[in-house]
Amino acid sequence: MSVELKSAAALDVMRESGRINAEVRALLIEAVRPGVTGIELDTLAKQAIAERGAQPTFVGYAPGGKPPYPGAICYSVNEQLVHGIPNSRALKEGDIVSIDLGVTYEGYVTDAAVTVGVGSVSDKALELMQTTEQSLWAGIEAARAGNRLGDISHAIGSCAKHYGIVRGYGGHGVGRQMHMEPHIPNYGRAGTGIRLQAGMVLALEPMFAVGDPDTEEISDGWTVVMSDGKLSAHFEETVAITGDGPEVLTRIA
Ligand code: MF3
Ligand code: CO
Numbered sequence: 001m002s003v004e005l006k007s008a009a010a011l012d013v014m015r016e017s018g019r020i021n022a023e024v025r026a027l028l029i030e031a032v033r034p035g036v037t038g039i040e041l042d043t044l045a046k047q048a049i050a051e052r053g054a055q056p057t058f059v060g061y062a063p064g065g066k067p068p069y070p071g072a073i074c075y076s077v078n079e080q081l082v083h084g085i086p087n088s089r090a091l092k093e094g095d096i097v098s099i100d101l102g103v104t105y106e107g108y109v110t111d112a113a114v115t116v117g118v119g120s121v122s123d124k125a126l127e128l129m130q131t132t133e134q135s136l137w138a139g140i141e142a143a144r145a146g147n148r149l150g151d152i153s154h155a156i157g158s159c160a161k162h163y164g165i166v167r168g169y170g171g172h173g174v175g176r177q178m179h180m181e182p183h184i185p186n187y188g189r190a191g192t193g194i195r196l197q198a199g200m201v202l203a204l205e206p207m208f209a210v211g212d213p214d215t216e217e218i219s220d221g222w223t224v225v226m227s228d229g230k231l232s233a234h235f236e237e238t239v240a241i242t243g244d245g246p247e248v249l250t251r252i253a
Contacts, residue, residue, distance in 0.1 A: 010108070011240060014175070014201060017054065017105035018238055018249025021112050024048045025101050026252050028073065032116050034093045038075035038086030041099065045072040049103060057102030057109050057178050067221045074100035074113070076223070081207055081215055081232045082113075082169060083222045093119035096129060098234040102178055109178045111203040112250035113236035125231060128163065128210055132233040135159035135186075135206045139171075143239050143246040145198045152196075153188030156206045160187075164213030166232070169224070171204040174238055198243045205236035 027048050028041055049056050049072060056072030069085075076084035076098040077091070084098075091097060100113035115129050135156045142155040157165055171184030182194060186206045211230035218225060226232050240247045 011242075013106050013108045014110065014238075014240060014249055017103050017108045017110040018112075018251075020049065020052045020054050020105055021101055021103040021110040021238070021250045022252045023052070024103065025099065025112060025114060025250070028099050028101070029114060029116055029252075032091065032097065032099075032118060034119050035090050037088050037090050038071075038073075038084070039088050041075060042071045042073050042086035045101060052105075054103050054105040057104045057111070058100075061178070063179070069222060072101065074098070076100070076234065078231055079226045079229045081166060081209075081224045081226055082234055083224050085220055085222055091118045094121050094125075096121055096125050096231065096233065100234070100236060107176060109174055109176070110238040110250050111174050111178055111205075111236060112238055113205060113234055114252075115233040115235060124210065128208060128231055129233045131159060131161060131163060132206050132208045133235045135208070136204055136235040136237060139204045139206065140237065140239050140246050140248060143196065143202060143204070143241055145196055145241055145243065147196045148191055149182055149184060149193030149196065150188040151190050152202075152204065153185045153193070154190040156204070157187035159206075160208055163208040164211060166207040166209060166213045166215060168215050169205075169207060171202060171236070173201065174203040175201050196241055198241055200241045201238060201249070202241070203236055203238050205234060207232060207234045
């Protein structure tokens with residue numbers, strides 16, 4: 001289960017972790033332009049996290065025998081869905097790139113991602129990004145004590161319109177570790193699943209595709225791509241369920 005924030009102090013540390021995550025993501029978004037490489041963005045992220053007294057959660061992450069993840073960010077361009085490894089290929093005008101960032105501050109993790117356009121992008125790409133981001137905020141609205149997990153999944157999935165909903169990946173609990181229970185599918189039935197309670201912290205991360213939602217992992221052991229080679233988008237925020245409703249810990253000011 002996700003961290004159960006029993007004390008106000010733990011929530012405050014999660015808030016600080018989220019604030020750092022948002023600040024660093026804002027710097028990264030500003031740095032995205034034609035010609036920039038994933039390695040440059042990753043270096044910027046590592047510096048900015050260190051300057052803030054925090055650690056990059058993803059570096060060295062190696063679940064279930066996978067090769068240790070090398071980056072502070074995941075950097076996934078166009079048909080790459082998630083977990084792309086930063087490389088030295090330059091971004092070009094019209095690309096869309098998902099930048100996913102994990103920050104650990106005093107032992108508490110926040111996880112958040114945004115997909116941004118490089119220079120001006122096609123209407124098709126813009127619409128995909130907007131719809132995916134809207135579904136994230138619909139999911140956040142449903143992250144309320146007394147609701148069920150399926151209410152979040154249903155809220156996200158209901159926004160997908162004609163897009164393919166990726167089934168193999170989803171959101172998760174977050175707290176002392178990055179990936180905690182429960183797994184949160186981006187589709188589902190309202191009124192089903194575990195009951196949500198104040199103190200739970202969840203990373204919601206919708207992933208929608210222009211084409212078929214099937215994915216595969218490439219030979220680097222990490223990068224997940226769309227099997228049909230078509231565009232995909234990914235957004236993520238870390239959300240605390242409080243007595244006053246959802247609090248988005250990683251929100252960019
Ligand atoms: N937000 C991504 C996820 O929950 C972060 C993955 S980090 C990696 O899957 F190190 F595993 F790539
Ligand atoms: Co995540």
